[in-house]
Amino acid sequence: xxxxxxxxxxxxxxxxxxxxxxxxxxxxxxxxxxxxxxxxxxxxxxxxxxxxxxxxxxxxxxxxxxxxxxxxxxxxxxxxxxxxxxxxxxxxxxxxxxxxxxxxxxxxxxxxxxxxxxxxxxxxxxxxxxxxxxxxxxxxxxxxxxxxxxxxxxxxxxxxxxxxxxxxxxxxxxxxxxxxxxxxxxxxxxxxxxxxxxxxxxxxxxxxxxxxxxxxxxxxxxxxxxxxxxxxxxxxxxxxxxxxxxxxxxxxxxxxxxxxxxxxxxxxxxxxxxxxxxxxxxxxxxxxxxxxxxxxxxxxxxxxxxxxxxxxxxxxxxxxxxxxxxxxxxxxxxxxxxxxxxxxxxxxxxxxxxxxxxxxxxxxxxxxxxxxxxxxxxxxxxxxxxxxxxxxxxxxxxxxxxxxxxxxxxxxxxxxxxxxxxxxxxxxxxxxxxxxxxxxxxxxxxxxxxxxxxxxxxxxxxxxxxxxxxxxxxxxxxxxxxxxxxxxxxxxxxxxxxxxxxxxxxxxxxxxxxxxxxxxxxxxxxxxxxxxxxxxxxxxxxxxxxxxxxxxxxxxxxxxxxxxxxxxxxxxxxxxxxxxxxxxxxxxxxxxxxxxxxxxxxxxxxxxxxxxxxxxxxxxxxxxxxxxxxxxxxxxxxxxxx
Numbered sequence: 001x002x003x004x005x006x007x008x009x010x011x012x013x014x015x016x017x018x019x020x021x022x023x024x025x026x027x028x029x030x031x032x033x034x035x036x037x038x039x040x041x042x043x044x045x046x047x048x049x050x051x052x053x054x055x056x057x058x059x060x061x062x063x064x065x066x067x068x069x070x071x072x073x074x075x076x077x078x079x080x081x082x083x084x085x086x087x088x089x090x091x092x093x094x095x096x097x098x099x100x101x102x103x104x105x106x107x108x109x110x111x112x113x114x115x116x117x118x119x120x121x122x123x124x125x126x127x128x129x130x131x132x133x134x135x136x137x138x139x140x141x142x143x144x145x146x147x148x149x150x151x152x153x154x155x156x157x158x159x160x161x162x163x164x165x166x167x168x169x170x171x172x173x174x175x176x177x178x179x180x181x182x183x184x185x186x187x188x189x190x191x192x193x194x195x196x197x198x199x200x201x202x203x204x205x206x207x208x209x210x211x212x213x214x215x216x217x218x219x220x221x222x223x224x225x226x227x228x229x230x231x232x233x234x235x236x237x238x239x240x241x242x243x244x245x246x247x248x249x250x251x252x253x254x255x256x257x258x259x260x261x262x263x264x265x266x267x268x269x270x271x272x273x274x275x276x277x278x279x280x281x282x283x284x285x286x287x288x289x290x291x292x293x294x295x296x297x298x299x300x301x302x303x304x305x306x307x308x309x310x311x312x313x314x315x316x317x318x319x320x321x322x323x324x325x326x327x328x329x330x331x332x333x334x335x336x337x338x339x340x341x342x343x344x345x346x347x348x349x350x351x352x353x354x355x356x357x358x359x360x361x362x363x364x365x366x367x368x369x370x371x372x373x374x375x376x377x378x379x380x381x382x383x384x385x386x387x388x389x390x391x392x393x394x395x396x397x398x399x400x401x402x403x404x405x406x407x408x409x410x411x412x413x414x415x416x417x418x419x420x421x422x423x424x425x426x427x428x429x430x431x432x433x434x435x436x437x438x439x440x441x442x443x444x445x446x447x448x449x450x451x452x453x454x455x456x457x458x459x460x461x462x463x464x465x466x467x468x469x470x471x472x473x474x475x476x477x478x479x480x481x482x483x484x485x486x487x488x489x490x491x492x493x494x495x496x497x498x499x500x501x502x503x504x505x506x507x508x509x510x511x512x513x514x515x516x517x518x519x520x521x522x523x524x525x526x527x528x529x530x531x532x533x534x535x536x537x538x539x540x541x542x543x544x545x546x547x548x549x550x551x552x553x554x555x556x557x558x559x560x561x562x563x564x565x566x567x568x569x570x571x572x573x574x575x576x577x578x579x580x581x582x583x584x585x586x587x588x589x590x591x592x593x594x595x596x597x598x599x600x601x602x603x604x605x606x607x608x609x610x611x612x613x614x615x616x617x618x619x620x621x622x623x624x625x626x627x628x629x630x631x632x633x634x635x636x637x638x639x640x641x642x
Contacts, residue, residue: 115331220251573602
């Protein structure tokens with residue numbers, strides 16, 4: 001087609017377009033004239049009939065008021081169930097927090113059933129996880145590495161690690177990536193063990209800022225899954241906001257903020273779990289980072305608190321620890337209004353056994369590879385050297401061991417490269433798979449609420465899950481007494497529960513409680529038992545006060561001696577003696593007793609633990625009169641943290 005023909009077609013199109021526009025304008029003018037005539041006619045009619053006009057106005061006002069009420073109702077509904085921008089392919093609005101010894105598989109599954117949409121594992125040490133994984137024979141989940149367990153229905157899941165070495169975090173992240181939806185770095189733990197191990201909230205100082213940035217970067221490069229971070233507040237909002245920006249820029253995809261200040265060793269400042277959470281600071285951070293997912297943690301005991309927290313802070317999700325420990329069905333109201341939606345069907349997954357990874361040794365991508373085995377052996381030697389230094393000091397190692405220690409970073413880097421290479425070569429069917437058509441069951445909301453609102457039923461369901469997915473008895477005892485605290489205190493079963501050494505014994509205590517609930521007259525109050533419980537509580541308070549006074553003396557001593565490290569004496573002899581150590585030392589010669597005690601347990605009363613009849617000074621003794629530790633003892637303040 002020639003240029004002249006194209007011009008002719010274009011001109012014809014313009015003419016057609018011009019005539020069409022004129023036609024449309026004429027039509028609009030006619031409609032406008034008709035509309036104007038109708039308005040004039042209506043005005044004249046209203047002037048003749050003023051009463052009808054007033055009725056019409058009243059009707060319009062009533063309609064407007066109805067619309068306003070409906071708008072307010074809609075607004076309240078929005079507040080009750082806030083909606084946030086979706087950043088990930090999974091729900092993360094109602095979250096079970098990471099808790100050492102408390103957010104284990106059985107408890108996660110219980111909380112998921114009753115409304116939790118995202119769960120974190122307990123805190124796992126990245127270095128220990130990597131070390132144990134190098135010798136695992138039956139895969140990550142079957143070897144119980146750092147007590148890590150999961151099943152396909154335990155999703156979405158965040159694997160939660162403490163770390164102070166970028167390569168440790170990167171390797172641990174790579175190992176768990178097939179079993180979770182995100183990997184989290186703990187920067188919130190306030191335990192004194194975190195201070196001694198230099199992790200958790202004790203990495204939040206300016207001096208460690210580059211270190212935590214490097215850890216996040218290493219994790220982001222090692223895996224394709226998102227990297228999350230859990231932090232505490234710094235001294236000012238500006239400091240916390242600067243930290244959040246640095247974490248985001250380093251590769252973090254989500255930040256959960258425990259809205260309390262990071263703890264200090266001597267606990268003089270507001271920190272740990274002291275006082276109400278400062279949600280207003282979370283609000284300011286979220287306002288400054290509107291397009292980045294921020295999770296709010298703190299001040300949540302009831303579902304109303306969940307709604308209020310999210311409404312105030314504008315956070316993308318709410319995380320609960322203390323509240324959900326007392327009530328695993330904390331998030332149940334998210335399913336709907338029981339009065340209106342009681343007949344609604346809730347779909348729940350049917351649970352499968354623990355993942356079977358016997359054939360898939362995922363402990364390291366290189367365990368079957370000669371180079372990988374050699375590197376893992378070197379890493380184990382390095383870890384043994386580090387342990388020796390921690391126990392006996394720098395002078396206890398030779399030059400050869402020092403050179404091995406300096407090669408740690410290089411060894412970890414090579415191991416990570418081999419693992420990533422092996423991961424790429426693996427066939428898809430070698431990774432753990434979930435059923436393409438998972439089996440589910442349905443339950444009415446009213447039936448779910450009936451058990452969810454019954455603490456005893458929740459505890460019994462939890463124990464049933466523990467039988468299927470075993471956990472340490474101290475955690476089982478801890479959860480059971482938290483859920484049934486009021487009932488156990490009412491029927492004097494608390495001490496009996498704490499003394500349990502097996503799941504069967506816990507089950508028996510719950511059965512006894514159920515019997516008392518069904519027939520209250522069968523319970524008889526024991527005055528002597530009540531007196532013993534009261535004395536036990538008083539002793540606990542006395543020990544807490546004694547500890548605070550001791551810490552004050554040790555810090556003053558360090559100041560007098562001009563030590564730059566004011567916590568020097570607080571770290572010496574802080575280790576709590578174990579039941580096994582106490583038994584061994586009772587049989588040992590006096591010199592050996594004194595040597596071991598002075599080195600490891602000098603803050604604790606030796607007479608209280610080793611002498612026949614205990615310490616004669618009793619309440620006047622300046623040393624700690626605490627219980628020896630064992631696998632059955634759950635120290636709540638020391639373990640449920642972050």
